[in-house]
Amino acid sequence: MRDARKEYGHVRALQGASLTLHRGEILALVGDNGAGKSTLLKSLCGAVRLDSGLIEIDGQPVDLSSIETAKDLGIEAVYQDLSLAPDLTVADNVFLGREIVYQGIRGRLGMLDRPTMATESNEALQALGINLKSVSISVERLSGGQRQAVAIARAVRWATVAILLDEPTAALGTRQTRIVLDTIRNAAARGLGVLIISHDMPRMLELADRIIVLRHGRDVAQYRAGETSINQIVGAMLGETVQA
């Protein structure tokens, strides 16, 4: 993404932000409230159209005009509310909006192929190291961390390029956060680019390969996770002298 700009009336949410996300990489996007993180994420998942700027996938310019377009291009987002249907089963949620129907006449009638969906959901979860007792229990019965993991597994199942995560560890306890972090690492290990918005600085230092700081709608600093400190990042977020 290069030189992204977006204004809401007088509010300049993005004023020329640029970033590059590599496959297999975990990139954390940090910034103070109002720095433009959400707008940037929304523009990458197709929920918001940029006023100007260029988004490329593998060097090809793309027009992410809608969430569906972004999905078709292989970009999946995990929103803060997770977008899971709590009354439905784990398998149903993994295939929400993309159900598999039977071949032939039953498929014509729209009959769901539950066994195949269960098997494939199980594989998707196992691949990320998520262990649930069953994929046919309702999401309502899962813990917060498990729900987040299911939401990420769904994104990974369908993404071919990148997954975008909005505050994936917010409101989770230590143990639950552990499940989610492991899931994210496994997702990146499968060759997807992972972009995370988070306020949880210590966790991002631990998890991310790179950290980009956004301030007033611009990317103002970039660090390798091993070569920086929380103080340095917070300094950049607040606009103190940047020694990148």
Add this chain to the structure above:
Amino acid sequence: MSGGLSRVARLREVPVLSALIVLLLLTAILNPAFRGGEGLKAILIESALIAFLAAGQANLIIMRHIDLSVSSTAGLVSFLIGNTSMNNMGISVPQSLMIAVAVGAAVGIVNGALVAYLKLPSLVVTIGTLYLVRGIFNYLAGGVTVTADALPGWVAAIGSGSILGVPDLFVIALILCVLMTIVQTSTRWGRDLYAIGSNPPAAARVGIPVAHREFAAFVLNGIIAGLAGMLLLFRFSFADATAGLGIELYVVAACVIGGVAIAGGVGTAMGALIGAVLLQAITFALGALGVSQFWQQAVAGALLVLAIAFDRIVALRSTQRINRLAEAPV
């Protein structure tokens, strides 16, 4: 955890069905006249219309909507078929079906368009059409009364017939509820309804055509309400401007008691059918015990409140359990 038996035990329909069986057994013990099977037959006949309507209503409640206009639609259809028969010395089955589907679909299209595409609250819209259709109905019916002698033979035949001892009316309702339950639990269309009711913004985000599903479910419910007008005629062989008056709330009550939570996302048409039978069985049991009709209504109301409260308590408890789980070893 994944065993078939435990899955069956977790179904929302099980407690209602158990309550129904206990109630029927108790009634049979307390009232010897009930044991002949005629009592059960009466319950099934009385609950058929409500169960039939509940099949369509369930789709809407699953999506957090409601359609209160069904009683007016059903009443109007029963009168129109009866009146046509009276004026033309009879009416055929296809003609009746056409009237039922046309009137039902028309009301359903109005409800569906206003709710799904104009995003108006379904409660308000369908209270509006409840009175609107009843008003048209009153105008058309005036002081006219359709009686049994003006109706063709097949109306009475279906109304009083039975298959293997089960009243025809109930068989019709049962078939619809079974089919609807299959659609709800085994098809993509049904799955979409639960997804919409479970988390509306998420459903839209994963690409489910929410408005189209809402519209289709309202039209389907309208058609079911129209067909229910035929059931009304079968049942009473009589129609005037009061036909169907007030049954909409029994339909909603049957759904809720049968496990179709008003908060959306859960329940099936089969559950609603069991709810309808239970509601009727309670009324019947109270009657058999000599309780006045007025109290029977009060009990039906109390049962509805109980069902909603029970649902709420179960939901709260499971939330607490999940919160505890959240910090427990995984």
